[in-house]
Amino acid sequence: MKTFVISGGTDGIGKAVALARLQRGDTVAVIGRNSEKGAAFLAAAEQSGALGRAHFIEADLSLVRETRKAVDEVRSRVGAIDGLVLCAQHFRSTRLVTEEGFENTFGLYYLSRFILGHELAEALEAAPAPVVVNVCGPGLDFGEIRWDDLGRESDYTGIDALMQGSRLNDLLGVGFVQQRPGPIRYVLVNPGAVSTSFSGEYDPVMAEQIEAARLAAKPVEEGILPILSVLDTPPAAPLSASMAGEPLELSGPAFDPDSARRLHELTTKLIPARIS
Numbered sequence: 062m063k064t065f066v067i068s069g070g071t072d073g074i075g076k077a078v079a080l081a082r083l084q085r086g087d088t089v090a091v092i093g094r095n096s097e098k099g100a101a102f103l104a105a106a107e108q109s110g111a112l113g114r115a116h117f118i119e120a121d122l123s124l125v126r127e128t129r130k131a132v133d134e135v136r137s138r139v140g141a142i143d144g145l146v147l148c149a150q151h152f153r154s155t156r157l158v159t160e161e162g163f164e165n166t167f168g169l170y171y172l173s174r175f176i177l178g179h180e181l182a183e184a185l186e187a188a189p190a191p192v193v194v195n196v197c198g199p200g201l202d203f204g205e206i207r208w209d210d211l212g213r214e215s216d217y218t219g220i221d222a223l224m225q226g227s228r229l230n231d232l233l234g235v236g237f238v239q240q241r242p243g244p245i246r247y248v249l250v251n252p253g254a255v256s257t258s259f260s261g262e263y264d265p266v267m268a269e270q271i272e273a274a275r276l277a278a279k280p281v282e283e284g285i286l287p288i289l290s291v292l293d294t295p296p297a298a299p300l301s302a303s304m305a306g307e308p309l310e311l312s313g314p315a316f317d318p319d320s321a322r323r324l325h326e327l328t329t330k331l332i333p334a335r336i337s
């Protein structure tokens with residue numbers, strides 16, 4: 062039996078992966094910010110006789126402080142981690158700066174994934190064939206990283222912030238395997254359009270587009286299949302990426318090794334060093 066940790070595991074793709082793995086007999090810890098959704102997840106686990114193997118950890122992952130609290134909580138509840146699945150995401154049509162001073166999408170979509178991956182690496186390395194599955198947006202050739210304005214203070218749009226986050230996560234994968242050569246496999250998964258909660262605060266125009274996208278998207282049970290597959294059999298390559306189940310070439314600016322090093326250095330300067 063395996064152990065999985067899933068951020069954003071209280072809804073959408075993350076929750077579907079969590080329930081599928083619980084049903085198979087694995088242990089699953091989900092991290093989410095909403096206690097009602099956490100209770101619903103535990104109730105679903107109880108119904109399938111898996112309550113003892115299900116954990117809900119409440120944290121607002123847009124905050125570095127709360128993400129690190131979640132790391133501590135994960136460490137106290139589970140031992141070796143076979144798979145870390147990164148799903149937490151929340152779209153914002155209007156720009157929000159967290160109390161820690163980071164733009165919300167940057168904090169949630171990028172920084173929390175950086176911290177969860179790196180700070181749970183030792184627990185992952187204790188498993189026989191560990192894998193990080195970062196569910197993001199590889200393979201989309203738009204989205205610009207504004208190196209001198211990562212918080213997108215000027216001309217913010219929700220789409221630009223989201224797409225920048227996707228490009229940052231591509232480089233996070235490249236940087237992770239540069240920094241941590243070893244047993245952990247890092248997989249960037251773009252699931253394609255999947256009908257989920259599309260967590261977010263949308264302006265009216267975007268809300269209409271999202272509703273149309275949800276109706277046209279594939280069901281979540283189908284969307285999670287590529288993720289379940291890499292959790293079952295982590296790839297041989299240290300880093301890999303796929304879009305809608307099709308492998309992607311790790312070439313071009315999205316996977317540039319120098320940009321990945323630059324981003325890693327910049328990120329370690331942005332977030333305070335871990336004290337313990």
Ligand SMILES: NC(=O)c1ccc[n+]([C@@H]2O[C@H](COP(=O)([O-])OP(=O)(O)OC[C@H]3O[C@@H](n4cnc5c(N)ncnc54)[C@H](OP(=O)(O)O)[C@@H]3O)[C@@H](O)[C@H]2O)c1
Binds near residue numbers: 069094095251257260
């Ligand atoms: N669905 C698609 O078509 C699609 C396509 C391409 C890529 N993706 C990527 O796949 C991943 C999962 O997407 P999804 O559609 O399954 O998402 P979703 O249904 O919108 O669920 C997002 C999850 O993130 C959690 N979350 C949001 N803000 C949070 C915060 N501040 N702290 C902690 N947890 C928070 C949500 O919990 P609450 O509900 O409690 O806030 C929820 O559990 C995302 O990274 C997304 O970008 C999705």
